[in-house]
Amino acid sequence: MNVFHIVGARPNFMKVAPVMNALKTRPHIVQTLVHTGQHYDANMSEVFLEQLGIPAPDVNLAVGSGTHARQTAEIMTRFEPVLLDRKPDLVLVYGDVNSTVAAALVSAKLGVRVGHVEAGLRSFDRTMPEEINRLLTDQLADLLFTPSEDADVNLRNEGIPAEQVFRVGNVMIDSLVKLLPAARRQSQTGLCLSQPKPYALVTLHRPANVDDAAILKRILQSLLEVSQDLAVVFPAHPRTRKRIADFGLQAGQLQILDPLPYLEFLAMQSRATVVITDSGGIQEETTYLGVPCLTLRENTERPVTVSLGTNVLVGCDPSKLRSEVSRVLAGQAKKGTIPPLWDGHAGERIAAVIAG
Numbered sequence: 001m002n003v004f005h006i007v008g009a010r011p012n013f014m015k016v017a018p019v020m021n022a023l024k025t026r027p028h029i030v031q032t033l034v035h036t037g038q039h040y041d042a043n044m045s046e047v048f049l050e051q052l053g054i055p056a057p058d059v060n061l062a063v064g065s066g067t068h069a070r071q072t073a074e075i076m077t078r079f080e081p082v083l084l085d086r087k088p089d090l091v092l093v094y095g096d097v098n099s100t101v102a103a104a105l106v107s108a109k110l111g112v113r114v115g116h117v118e119a120g121l122r123s124f125d126r127t128m129p130e131e132i133n134r135l136l137t138d139q140l141a142d143l144l145f146t147p148s149e150d151a152d153v154n155l156r157n158e159g160i161p162a163e164q165v166f167r168v169g170n171v172m173i174d175s176l177v178k179l180l181p182a183a184r185r186q187s188q189t190g191l192c193l194s195q196p197k198p199y200a201l202v203t204l205h206r207p208a209n210v211d212d213a214a215i216l217k218r219i220l221q222s223l224l225e226v227s228q229d230l231a232v233v234f235p236a237h238p239r240t241r242k243r244i245a246d247f248g249l250q251a252g253q254l255q256i257l258d259p260l261p262y263l264e265f266l267a268m269q270s271r272a273t274v275v276i277t278d279s280g281g282i283q284e285e286t287t288y289l290g291v292p293c294l295t296l297r298e299n300t301e302r303p304v305t306v307s308l309g310t311n312v313l314v315g316c317d318p319s320k321l322r323s324e325v326s327r328v329l330a331g332q333a334k335k336g337t338i339p340p341l342w343d344g345h346a347g348e349r350i351a352a353v354i355a356g
């Protein structure tokens, strides 16, 4: 059986690694890794493949950046001949990025079975490009691997037959569980050690937060206020760094860094007093680590991080951010538990479904 894995953007890499590893032990499965090239900077891609032990991609479509339509179309155009040539039995797509939906659409139209890892998550906010990608990918997929019960409910409500849905748990947490010891060793050296404790770790890249000058300015101002009580360490996505420069905004005493490799970022998360983010995956990682997370969004497609975990949605209200940071500093941070099946074995459960 020939299985394709499609990855393209930073958050895909920690999801593909455990599935590839688990399938390695099945002798009748041949795996092919296709990198679309959606993320191409070494510190957004290569270093992740390296640290996660992912083999060099068999195919790189090298699509690069573009508008959503251009990027999605380019992935489809370049992926189609590869699929026609190599004729896999199953194409696995991951998460909710443009590479996910583009590869799912090409495969479905050529009659190749599609499996979606991290299916069923919904923010119910169609202004997010990722929400459109999630909705479409789940309609196209034949096998839907979900991380939590809410995802199963969403798929049922959208008419997906129950026999196509497999609740396997959270693959991203598989990578975290595996590499946390190495990350902790890392935290004895380097960036972690040089941080005066306590610190807030910040990431920000959603178009809704960074593409509008007034909104980005307001967020930076709130972070500057936070930095009066806590060091603020801010590994910035290339999009965000560019916007800060384009809009001529001042970052003051915020420590703006290049994007960090996986192990360094995990180490920084595990030692942070609080994480402030608009990412999806980081809401999950902080829940697993028991670190308070303040999410700069009005909604989340990962509601278990709020109902069970340490996540609090602060939206774009600076006063809410300040008051939640004060609560954390006063020792009153929200306590959480780890959601069911976030146990480091999701990849093996996926492999068992695929390999039969």
Ligand code: UD1
Binding pocket: 009, 010, 011, 038, 039, 040, 041, 042, 044, 065, 066, 096, 097, 098, 099, 129, 130, 205, 237, 238, 239, 279, 280
């Ligand atoms: C993408 C995903 C998002 C994910 C995020 C994580 C979509 C729709 N969005 O958003 O779900 O959370 O990745 O990082 O797929 N750029 C670089 N170097 C790179 C990659 C990007 O400089 O290696 C810059 C380019 O200017 C590009 C911009 O970042 O235009 C945005 O990149 P893009 O891949 O379009 O989406 P992300 O914002 O990274």
